[in-house]
Amino acid sequence: MDNNNNKYPSSSIEDPPTGKKKPTTILLIPCLLLTTSMLLIYLSQNKIILISTTTSSGSDHTSGLRDDSCLGRYIYIHNLPSRFNKDILQDCESISRPKDKTSMCKYIENYGLGPQIGDGVSTDSRYSPSWYATNQFMLEVIFHEKMKRYECLTRNSSLASGIYVPYYAGLDLRRNMQWSYNISERDASGKEMFKWLKKQPQWKGMSGKDHFLVTGRISRDFRRYSKNNSRWGTNLMLLPESQNLTFLTIERSPISHNEFAIPYPTYFHPTSAxxxxxxxxxxxxxxxxxxxxxxxxxxxxxxxxxxxxxxxxxxxxxxxxxxxxxxxxxxxxxxxxxxxxxxxxxxxxxxxxxxxxxxxxxxxxxxxxxxxxxxxxxxxxxxxxxxxxxxxxxxxxxxxxxxxxxxxxxxxxxxxxxxxxxxxxxxxxxxxxxxxxxxxVYTKPNRYKPVGETLEDAFEIAVKGVVKRIEDIRREIQD
Known part of the structure; x- marks a missing residue:
């Protein structure tokens, strides 16, 4: 029933649909022995289930038991040296601007969601556990934390539909701009990151065209054309290697072919549909x-x-x-x-x-x-x-x-x-x-997603988008 005290009209909205899975009978068939991994393949009604026994460095999870919903959705995470992500957070004071009223360190709490707000936003206490004082520049951390718990991770990069590069480019930019106006020093991290990537076997297959990177700042911050030390930003997105990557950023450049904008983080990080x-x-x-x-x-x-x-x-x-x-x-x-x-x-x-x-x-x-x-x-x-x-x-x-x-x-x-x-x-x-x-909205990184839940948050939509783009690139290469 509508609230008759409203000065302006309120709305109605339908309940979101819910999905149900049908029980299936699983039949074991012979396993296939591959050169780098062993896969057990099960067949059932319109379903394939894979068990990967691959073990390799470079991811936080094993492939584990997978149903067909992961086919074409596997993601491999590069195990970057800590100086490109973890060390930046440990040195969080360096990413706080002098004019900031509070330190950026507090916004790193709770998987990058920031301090919990408590009872404030809503008078209904049901909502308070999922409200956080989230900083708009924390997307890199939030996305990485959610990716660590992504349901279709693999340690076997040959199975991956996309390869994630967890470099906190935006926070690194803020840190370097604090202490150095020398552009060669500012640009060094991006060049070092690509130098490391190009040595990895995962890069060589498609020269990075199956890789993607998330930035929590606008594209312009990484497109400094000038060699003038007084100009803002770095040249990360102008490097030759960057032309092959897919960049997910809060604001894309209108002239870029490989950037896609995804939502800024809000204050609400729910745990369920x-x-x-x-x-x-x-x-x-x-x-x-x-x-x-x-x-x-x-x-x-x-x-x-x-x-x-x-x-x-x-x-x-x-x-x-x-x-x-x-x-x-x-x-x-x-x-x-x-x-x-x-x-x-x-x-x-x-x-x-x-x-x-x-x-x-x-x-x-x-x-x-x-x-x-x-x-x-x-x-x-x-x-x-x-x-x-x-x-x-x-x-x-x-x-x-x-x-x-x-x-x-x-x-x-x-x-x-x-x-x-x-x-x-x-x-x-x-x-x-x-x-x-x-x-x-970006749901809480450590939330449990029930079987059959059809909700897709901003993170899952972004991953689906980047996987489809990489799939299209593969198809073009093969053609």
Whole structure:
């Protein structure tokens, strides 16, 4: 039943489907002896089960007992030297910026999810164990921790559909930028990492075209063309070897052929499909008293992104009491509080998502998590980025307002457009936003996934996407 106290209409959403597995009778047939591994093959109704006795270094798990759901999904993890990942976390103070109010060390806790929030975000205690103060740059750690527990790991790289390189490139960049403006020193880690990779037998088969790497920063941070020491970033993605890898990053370069954007981490890391459904039910009936809101800070108005921000902030302030602006200026501290942020997003019908330092924002995914309809001012903020996680029917879950309409058509254009959307359209858009929640959250790395659960989180969708890409590359090579 809907909440009649809502100022703006709430939504309805269907229960997610559940899958059931049929019992099967297994028949043992002779095993096949391979040169590097021994596989026992079982046949049953439309099913093949493999037991790999391979043992080799380079992964955290053995292949173990596998059913056909793992065929074509096996992942091999490179056992990189610790200086490329573990040592960076142990030296966590080096990745904390001088202007940061708190040390980055606390965000490494709980598999990279950060400190547990507790009872804060929701008044219902059922949700509190899965809420964390997650830093937006911790994706590399979260992804690695989830990959260690991936259901289709193998120590036999010849079985692998993809090979994961757990290099924390974004955290390494932050560490090196702290102490060195010498670009040769900044770029050294990436070159050393590839030097190590090229010595491994797994690299030689496809020259790295079956390898993938995850970065927790935007692509631009790894595309420094200049040899000027004062310029930001490294040249990791410009190295010759990088052209063969698949990069998963929070924001891709529009000119890159081998980068794919995946969601920023949010504050919610559930343990089950049931818990996600409970959250969807909660935000469906949330009392939304604010028509639109913006959480962010001003940017210099010398470029397109800064001009958009200026217009958005001014129009929010000029609205007829329908917009709330949460100022995230460096002097403010409210934007560091997940509870404050989520409460505003949950109380808003629309959430404004103008570009900032780059085209994308973590706030896009926080707003989806809150059931708040995102409003974009650039096609590059989401539509051309997250092709695996967000559908291409953009008008069904978001609003797009070209910047030229803000600039040329009145000081309250945003309010006018949003007020003009019929209530039934708003309800439908919110339903579609709520349906996106499972696809944009990273479930807790150590969660147990029940047999038959069909839920795919942001991690699993990303892995499926990269495996398909590598499969397509293999097919092209063979043809």
């Amino acid at each position: 049931v818990e996600i459904h409970q959250w969807q039910e909660k935000i469906k009936f949330t009392n939304r008293t604010v028509l639109f809101s913006f959480i962010g800070a001003q940017r210099p108005s010398r470029n397109y992104k800064g001009l958009v921000r200026t217009q958005v902030i001014q129009q929010c302030k000029n609205s007829s009491n329908t917009c709330r602006f949460l100022d995230c200026d460096v002097k403010a501290n409210t934007c560091d509080d997940p509870i404050t942020l989520m409460k505003l997003l949950e109380s808003s019908v629309f959430c404004l998502q103008p570009p900032g330092d780059s085209l994308t924002r973590r706030s896009v995914f926080d707003s989806i998590l809150a059931g708040c309809i995102p409003v974009f001012f650039s096609q590059g903020s989401a539509y051309k980025q997250y092709i695996w996680h967000i559908p291409n029917n953009s008008s069904e879950y978001s609003v797009y307002i070209p910047f030229k309409e803000l600039k040329n058509e009145g000081k309250n254009k945003i309010e006018e457009i949003l007020l003009g959307i019929p209530n039934e359209k708003v309800v439908g858009m919110r339903e579609n936003v709520i349906r996106l929640v499972p696809k944009i």
